Amino acid sequence: MAKAVEVKDLHYRYPEGIEALKGVSFEVEENESVGIVGPNGAGKSTLLLHLNGILMGYSSDGSNPVWIKGIPVCRETLKQIRRLVGLVFQDPNDQLFSPTVFEDVAFGPLNLGLAPEEVVERVRKALEAVGMMGYENRSPHHLSLGEKKRIAIATVLAMSPEILALDEPTANLDPAGRWELAELLRSLPYTKIIASHDLEFVEKVCNKVVILNAGKVLASGPANLLLKDRALLVKARLAI
Amino acid sequence: MKHSFIDKYSDLDSIIHRLDPRTKLVLGLTLILTVIKVPEKAWQILGVTFGFMLLVGLLSRVPFTYLLSRSLTIVPFAFLVTFFRVIPQGKEGLTAGAIIGFKAWLSAFILVIISATTPFPLLLKGMEKLGLPSVLVQILSFMYRYTFVLIDEVMRMERAWASRGAGTRWWVSFKAMAGVAGVLFIRSYERAERVYQAMLARGFDGEIRTFNQLKFSFRDWVFGAISFLCLGFIWGLMIFWR
Numbered sequence A: 001m002a003k004a005v006e007v008k009d010l011h012y013r014y015p016e017g018i019e020a021l022k023g024v025s026f027e028v029e030e031n032e033s034v035g036i037v038g039p040n041g042a043g044k045s046t047l048l049l050h051l052n053g054i055l056m057g058y059s060s061d062g063s064n065p066v067w068i069k070g071i072p073v074c075r076e077t078l079k080q081i082r083r084l085v086g087l088v089f090q091d092p093n094d095q096l097f098s099p100t101v102f103e104d105v106a107f108g109p110l111n112l113g114l115a116p117e118e119v120v121e122r123v124r125k126a127l128e129a130v131g132m133m134g135y136e137n138r139s140p141h142h143l144s145l146g147e148k149k150r151i152a153i154a155t156v157l158a159m160s161p162e163i164l165a166l167d168e169p170t171a172n173l174d175p176a177g178r179w180e181l182a183e184l185l186r187s188l189p190y191t192k193i194i195a196s197h198d199l200e201f202v203e204k205v206c207n208k209v210v211i212l213n214a215g216k217v218l219a220s221g222p223a224n225l226l227l228k229d230r231a232l233l234v235k236a237r238l239a240i
Numbered sequence B: 001m002k003h004s005f006i007d008k009y010s011d012l013d014s015i016i017h018r019l020d021p022r023t024k025l026v027l028g029l030t031l032i033l034t035v036i037k038v039p040e041k042a043w044q045i046l047g048v049t050f051g052f053m054l055l056v057g058l059l060s061r062v063p064f065t066y067l068l069s070r071s072l073t074i075v076p077f078a079f080l081v082t083f084f085r086v087i088p089q090g091k092e093g094l095t096a097g098a099i100i101g102f103k104a105w106l107s108a109f110i111l112v113i114i115s116a117t118t119p120f121p122l123l124l125k126g127m128e129k130l131g132l133p134s135v136l137v138q139i140l141s142f143m144y145r146y147t148f149v150l151i152d153e154v155m156r157m158e159r160a161w162a163s164r165g166a167g168t169r170w171w172v173s174f175k176a177m178a179g180v181a182g183v184l185f186i187r188s189y190e191r192a193e194r195v196y197q198a199m200l201a202r203g204f205d206g207e208i209r210t211f212n213q214l215k216f217s218f219r220d221w222v223f224g225a226i227s228f229l230c231l232g233f234i235w236g237l238m239i240f241w242r
Helices: A044-051 A075-084 A101-111 A116-129 A145-157 A175-187 A199-205 A230-235 B021-037 B040-060 B064-089 B091-117 B120-129 B134-163 B170-201 B218-241
Strands: A005-013 A019-028 A033-037 A066-068 A085-088 A163-167 A191-196 A208-213 A216-222
Touching: A005 A044, A019 A044, A019 A208, A019 A216, A033 A044, A033 A199, A044 A066, A044 A085, A044 A163, A044 A191, A075 A085, A085 A145, A101 A116, A101 A145, A116 A145, A145 A163, A145 A175, A175 A199, A191 A199, A216 A230, B021 B040, B021 B091, B021 B120, B021 B218, B040 B064, B040 B091, B040 B218, B064 B091, B091 B120, B120 B134, B134 B170
Parallel strands: A033 A191, A033 A208, A085 A163, A163 A191
Antiparallel strands: A005 A019, A005 A066, A208 A216
């Protein structure tokens, strides 16, 4: 059976000339939760943007570097890929751009061309999954950061993806907010890829980690092993 | 940071709040057109219209001070027009000027009542349903969503800047302000890029699809019918006065 995510020798250079990814490879099995950990500027966000084809990198031998459930990420498959991979951005103010919560959660399903009743049902289910029922008519600006993060996750759940990719989900959250978010993510039955440098959080949610440093994979393996390896963490600027 | 919204009080509940936004938009715009059309010598009609709007304002339960203070923002603009009307004509121009000023204020008052009784997102839906191009509706919608995000950003920059002791002399602060404007532009540009990525990530392909929940109710028909009868009466009066 095809792997949920397969990344082989992924390179990416930003138009400004900075080489953010220098040959990244890793695999994610179905229903696994994988933490992509690394210091600031390691290339975590850049990597996530490749999973649904917002950015498209290259590999040294010219083959397709990113595969989702056996489908190569390229221009022709974008629609399909974006249906499979739900990407949650770091700043909910970027993700929530509609005047009301309902419209924001409905945005994805509407783009999928679903019937109105189906859209309403999807929105209801997604808000229920993140515990935010009754927020439909609120304006995102009036919500707390923790609430915004939940809604941001709902906007992606409403598209019924198979893989959830989250960029720095705990950034700026208070301890209680982090704990609640960890509980929420554990309760969602998806293949998850979480980019973060919040090791405590990653340990709680993920069973596997990939340690990224300066655009390269430093190590990958079971979370409980790697996150205990002090020397490795120090080398990756994740501990002192 | 918290800000008051342009649609403050729109979450109250009243007859006016429950009207369909389309009813309010169409009636409001027709009423404004009427106000503009009223000839100077028939100024009494303005009084009648004012009375009608007072009644609507009262029914809406929005605090009157709020309606007044919001609608008075038109005054500086109206003043200019009035001023140039008064100057060349002297005393005679005074009444004409006053009527123009009052017309401007009354129009603003009507719009303020609409915006204070309708949540902005619903107003947008109404405009869209009434045929405003969806690109314009989208621009207004992004404006509504991001104005306050931007204001927050400016306030943070201002604090950072004040903390470093800038702004002691006006020309220094003026220069710093120019810098703030530049940074703000770049940040907005970058945010726009990220928002677009977030839209793409959820399957956006250039076509704007929205969800319509608006429904006309019996209330709209009744209110609309009564209002149009009144408007008809006013237009009748205007024709008669001429």
